[in-house]
Amino acid sequence: MHQAGLRRSLKRNLNFWLILSIVAAAIVLLPLLAIFVSVFDEPNENWAHIREYMMLDYVLESVWLVLFTGTGTILLGASLAWLVAAYDFPLKSFFRWALMLPLAVPPYIAAFTYAAMLSYTGVVQKTLRSWGIVPNPKWFDIMSMPGAVFIFTLYLYPYVYMITRAFLERQSGSYVENARLLGRSPLSVFSSVVLPLSRPALAAGVALVAFEVLSDYGVANYYGIQTFTVAIFKTWFGMYDLDSATRLAAWFMTGIVAVIVLERLLRRNRRYSATTGRVSPLKAARLKGVSAWLAALYCGAVLVLAFALPVWQLVVWAGWTVKDVAATANFARLAVNTVKAAAMATLLIMILSVIVANTVRTIKHTLGIVLAKTLTVGYSIPGAIIAVGVLGLMTGLDRWLAPLYRALGLGQSPLVLSMSLAMLITAYVIRFIATGYNAVEAGYEKIGTKFTESSRILGLGMTRTFFKVELPLIRGSVIGGTILTFVEIVKELPLTMLLRPFNFDTLATKAYQYASDERIFQAAFPSLAVIAVGMVSILVFHQLGKRVES
């Protein structure tokens, strides 16, 4: 009976919206499939070399990096979330949103800034020497696994912080108050009540952290860590071996999918939901005396380390180089490129998100959920893998369309799609549509179905209902989603480096290139531009959050 239901449901809804949604999902899936298909080709001899000498390192280093960073972000993020949610102390309302600021700084920028600050000629050792202290330089060796973990923890903890804080503030009230009434010390309340209670929120936050770490190229490469993403780069550009790089991507993706499936299976046994309806707000307790100042100090220290210090250092360097870097037309061109690519991709993403979100809520069938999950899978797939897949797909398409190109007079076998801006934008869409989609979905959830239904009954079809009723009502969420997506794309590095068209640099890639060329001071200016854009998203977050709470 349900089969008939599905067929009827599809027939009833089979229109422009559904078709476009399926196309969108296909666009996301095809490149990933393209990677898997390549595994069936014959490997070349370089692959054997990689398998024997490098593979184990890649796996181990990727795993260690994720594990240690995960632990670090849980400790830092949860403790800060707890502090801010449960207590009042000087400057708490400032810290509450300011602790999100590290998200504005892409980790790779922090990586080379810190490396330079802590280097032998950097500000830290220099100052110590001027005070007559000769420190052992090995203490300042940040370009290592511990250093990378430090950077990632410091710049990705906001994911854990944000989700855990929201959870604690809204839903932990009764548990915590009970624990307090029973006379438990704050530390024991934290470890025996708060941590276990927040498990779903922590899990959600750590998942985001893990995806960021696995996707990263800048930090790992700069600090000499051999992660899978770095391996894909090295093999592709260093050894000119796209085939082996694709194989690496396939292995990498398998690993990630296995972990995701494992996590789902584990979660099925516990019916947690980070946002169960039950609302139990937590009232903050006032801290007094020493503990109040300690709390403020802790938060302040984190902010100084993660934000104030590196930004100040970048500003100093920018001051030294403003003449050579900023004034040139090159910088303007960088900015234009960055904005152009990000704007086009964001526009496409928001359009597709709206279409799919609307379709999913109309269909009321598992197909809808499948579409939604497929679309958002791109966020969990590291940028390098997406790059490899998209390139493979586009190259195949170009080959297939070659006769058409010839007919249009474009030459023998030109590569029109591959290495074009369209390819980069496609990859951006795949990677970041989840951000836009989640925002739109949340917006739709807030208005529910009644307005849409009223409009349909009053005689307007799906499309007109969208423009006259739904869009005006979800406008806030759409705008928020647009800004967040735009900023994510501006900050993006690995995917852009791999797929950018000829002579096309963004602020992010240029900053990293300067740093890699050992011209750190020149990297400051574009870095600050990226950070400035990132700060916009923090402000947006802040505003959206305020509106939700009021």
Place this chain on the structure above:
Amino acid sequence: MGGSIKKAGFLLLTLLLALSVLAGCGAGSGSDGGSQSQSGISAAAGGGQSATGGDSGGSAGKEQVVNVYSARHYDVDAKLYEQFEQETGIKVNVIEGSANELIERIKREGESTEADLFITVDGGILSTAKKEGILQPVESAVIDSRVPERYRDPDNHWIGLLTRARIIAYSKDRVRPEELSTYEDLASEKWKGKVLVRSSTHLYNQSLVASLIAIEGEQKVEEWAKGIVANMARDPEGGDRDQAKAVVAGIGDVAIMNSYYVGHLSRSADPEERKVFEQIGVFFPNQQTTGTHINISGAGLVKHSKNKENAVKLIEFLTGKEAQTLLSAENFEFPVNSEAELPELLKSWGEFKAQEANWAALGEYNQLAVQIMNKAGWK
């Protein structure tokens, strides 16, 4: 429902149209969206801007141009292009990219390419470009007289502009220059825990190893690489300059690095870096044996260049005494033109014996070099 389908069709068409325009934009020019042509025959208008940011005026018409695809990104290059423009009135358009990106692009563009000159660092890459068939011989008596044969491709497909040496930087406090001799020696017991060098992923090291393979053979070099790894003071991290800093910091005693970085340290905006410069000595290895490894920057004349004369003029300019002197002074590389004046620092290093020129080997043995370093555990 009918109205919905109509709207659907319209929107779909618009999307497709937008995508194809994008594809066209991208294929034509990746830089600014100025010209939206469909094929690679976009006038150099869209092809890029000179580093000084002049307007991307078109080549269509009477304006003289030369289009340079360059994998060198040093500021001094931009200054010279500007000077060339002022002297000759020929506009220099520069497109930057990584070397293999540029070669790939020139190959792909085939006969309709915009490129006139391909400028890059590393002899291996230059010989690869020649092998890929994208270059043509440069015929100029002027150039031939200024640039010795060993700094040119045997068939003149590319002309060398500058060289750099991979030298050993050592701590003036802890090491006497008499203790140093060859690259091979660095793998011996006495340097255990004292050697600093950057990652094997960098082309500078790959070319060094490739050159050694050409001279000594795979087997010996494999052993040598293992020896170096065993002697490393720490896992490779950072760039060449960081190795020098690590020497001064006492992490190691000797570092393998490129000569021009020493020059940059001497003139850094950061006083701390200048202090580092003062504490390191520069040693040219293998003087008694096979010579210090050098690498070369060069310009290749693109096979299907549309502005051949202008391109040759630019090469002549860049190999002329003035330009060579300026390049050397600003970037601390060694000029190929013996009439150029050296900056003080380079003069102080004196003459040295360089490896015999075998640029093709750098390209030929690159993959093998990478594999050897991987096997040896050179990170």
Place this chain on the structure above:
Amino acid sequence: MNFVEIRDLCFVYFSARTAVFDHLTFSMKKGEIVGILGESGSGKSTLLRLIAGLEMPTEGKIRINDRLVVDDKTFIPPEQRGVGMVFQDYALFPHLTVARNIEFGLHRLSRAERKARVREMIELVQLGGLEDRYPHELSGGQQQRVAVARALAPKPELLLMDEPFSNLDAALKASIREELRAILKKAGITCLFVSHDEQDVEAICDRAIRIKELVPADRG
């Protein structure tokens, strides 16, 4: 001749196993105001949604004014059914004024006709002077009247009302009930009214049915 005819209507929620109803049969004459009583969860709202086209039955047929609206092979989408509906919480568009809300379903009329109809509706429900207010500025009773006006404006063949009084207090209810019956009779609208409150149904409807009675005894 039955104006509305429903035969053997079956409906199951996608995730559920038991049917919400099984072979429900029911008919109405033109101009009738019929009330359906039932406990919450008995499927009365679902019945309205099925008639409106917001859900699809698993089996059964529905005809309105001799037009087949849904059966095994047919499904006419809600925007083409000519049915009007007043939701339990009114669902007035918060970003539109009262006048624009009422005008919403009149897109097929010319501008002049639209203005005329809106004026007519505002008079009918006695909302004069409130045309430019926004829904959140109105009282519960006023909102309900806007909802009714909006639903009636396009002159639907059938009006469905889902618990229209549940959000009003007792005193307001009594007076509105009378007004509503008068409005419906005056406009000659066929109306299907659903409620859990017997008094509401008695006051307005011509006849009342319990939803249980619509399903054959040996099932449901």
